[in-house]
Amino acid sequence: MWPDAPSRLLLKNSGFRLALRSLALSLAGAILVFAIIHHAAETAWRGQLNDAVTAALRDILGDIQRNQLPVPQNVNATLAEGGGLFFADIGKDGQWEAGNFRPGPALAARWNGLQTFRVRARLALPPRVQAVRGIAHHFADGETLIIAADATALLSLNKVIARSFLAVFSIIMALGLLNGFLAARAAQRRVDGFATTLRDIMHGDLARRIEVTPAADEFDRLAAGMNAMLQRLQELMDNLRQVTADISHDLRSPLARLREHLERSRAKYQAPALQEVFAEALAQTDQALDIFAAMLRIAEVEAGSRRSHFTEIALSPMLTMLAESYEPSFTSAGISIETHIAPDLAMRGDQELLAQLFTNVLDNIFLHAADASAASISAQALGQKIFVTITDNGSGILSEESTRVLQRFVRLDASRQRPGYGLGLPLARAIAALHSGDIVIKDNAPGVKVIIGLAGGMPI
Ligand SMILES: Nc1ncnc2c1ncn2[C@@H]1O[C@H](COP(=O)(O)OP(=O)(O)OP(=O)(O)O)[C@@H](O)[C@H]1O
Numbered sequence: 001m002w003p004d005a006p007s008r009l010l011l012k013n014s015g016f017r018l019a020l021r022s023l024a025l026s027l028a029g030a031i032l033v034f035a036i037i038h039h040a041a042e043t044a045w046r047g048q049l050n051d052a053v054t055a056a057l058r059d060i061l062g063d064i065q066r067n068q069l070p071v072p073q074n075v076n077a078t079l080a081e082g083g084g085l086f087f088a089d090i091g092k093d094g095q096w097e098a099g100n101f102r103p104g105p106a107l108a109a110r111w112n113g114l115q116t117f118r119v120r121a122r123l124a125l126p127p128r129v130q131a132v133r134g135i136a137h138h139f140a141d142g143e144t145l146i147i148a149a150d151a152t153a154l155l156s157l158n159k160v161i162a163r164s165f166l167a168v169f170s171i172i173m174a175l176g177l178l179n180g181f182l183a184a185r186a187a188q189r190r191v192d193g194f195a196t197t198l199r200d201i202m203h204g205d206l207a208r209r210i211e212v213t214p215a216a217d218e219f220d221r222l223a224a225g226m227n228a229m230l231q232r233l234q235e236l237m238d239n240l241r242q243v244t245a246d247i248s249h250d251l252r253s254p255l256a257r258l259r260e261h262l263e264r265s266r267a268k269y270q271a272p273a274l275q276e277v278f279a280e281a282l283a284q285t286d287q288a289l290d291i292f293a294a295m296l297r298i299a300e301v302e303a304g305s306r307r308s309h310f311t312e313i314a315l316s317p318m319l320t321m322l323a324e325s326y327e328p329s330f331t332s333a334g335i336s337i338e339t340h341i342a343p344d345l346a347m348r349g350d351q352e353l354l355a356q357l358f359t360n361v362l363d364n365i366f367l368h369a370a371d372a373s374a375a376s377i378s379a380q381a382l383g384q385k386i387f388v389t390i391t392d393n394g395s396g397i398l399s400e401e402s403t404r405v406l407q408r409f410v411r412l413d414a415s416r417q418r419p420g421y422g423l424g425l426p427l428a429r430a431i432a433a434l435h436s437g438d439i440v441i442k443d444n445a446p447g448v449k450v451i452i453g454l455a456g457g458m459p460i
């Protein structure tokens, strides 16, 4: 009956989704930047360590070549010079021969070229050393010389980079989400403004317009365009209404004069045959006058001017009184009537028109609900709306006809022999729309269920 309420789910908000997308891109950018920084820094550090250990290996191999002394002696001599590097000489049988750290034979055998190791095993290294990067040289006789440098800084570098990345990641994430939330809220507010205005217009307040802010953004351009369209639509609707009202109005005076003329003639010419003709002509004229009166009434309600006369209405007593006043005639027609009216229902509206609305629906039960034996009136508030439901268990309305009968002059075949013009439900609908509501006709299996939704429900 009413458009769905706007979803409050953030993920359904296009502004928020857009912000999430740009957040994902910012994060991907941050990851890329950190990966590049990390790679560059690590390569530079590793290069320095590589240079140090390969230079030391070159030196010691040169020394061995020159002095032809065994490797352990050369290692001890180099160590004596200091330099901060770690040396290990592992004999061909896997025995540690010399040096200032002690990799096991397995590690020595595994060590190939330049490699970095985290220090887990006890290698007799100073405790501050958590990683080493070094080079292994395997001599032809099976002896292995390993020269390594302290690579703890490489580990710390990884840690520092990971920590800074986490900090930047969290900041981008927090700012991105905040931005998304703010963008979503701003967009939601504008869209809510559109939706509220359009709902009011749909409920008959054709003079409403969407707010245009000084920001002159895309929403404002859209609002301005829609306002121009609404203005045009309102003019067309007004024209149409005016034409209907004018025709009804202009034809009423000649019809009234014709009626007067017929009345006078009936009094003047007493012949029974003529009396019959006059009576028939008068009945037809009365019908035409009734139709024009009903059309004018609908036009007046649709024009919305009666909204300015709205007063506070105690709906519960009004419906109870209506039910009581219908009870005798319903009972004599063999129809029982029951009520379920919530107490203290109140709303702003036009008392006379609302009474007309309910009367039109109740009269239809009398006239059209063939074989009905029970009717009911119930009313309750749901949120800001009041729903009045009127049911019968008569012959009913086919579901494919349920929207058609709300249009002007539509009468179903079963009712053609009964009095009426097909204007009762359209007037009821126009009155509901004047009260920012609507009418739906449903199958009561058997019979008809008329649900009248009215806005502005508030308990007193
Ligand atoms: N309770 C009902 N049971 C069966 N048919 C119904 C019922 N209410 C309405 N109808 C059908 O809907 C049609 C339209 O109703 P509506 O009140 O607009 O016009 P009407 O009663 O025929 O004439 P009017 O109300 O202008 O005197 C009716 O002619 C009838 O066919």
Ligand SMILES: [Mg+2]
Binding pocket: 360, 363, 364, 420, 423, 424, 425
């Ligand atoms: Mg009717």
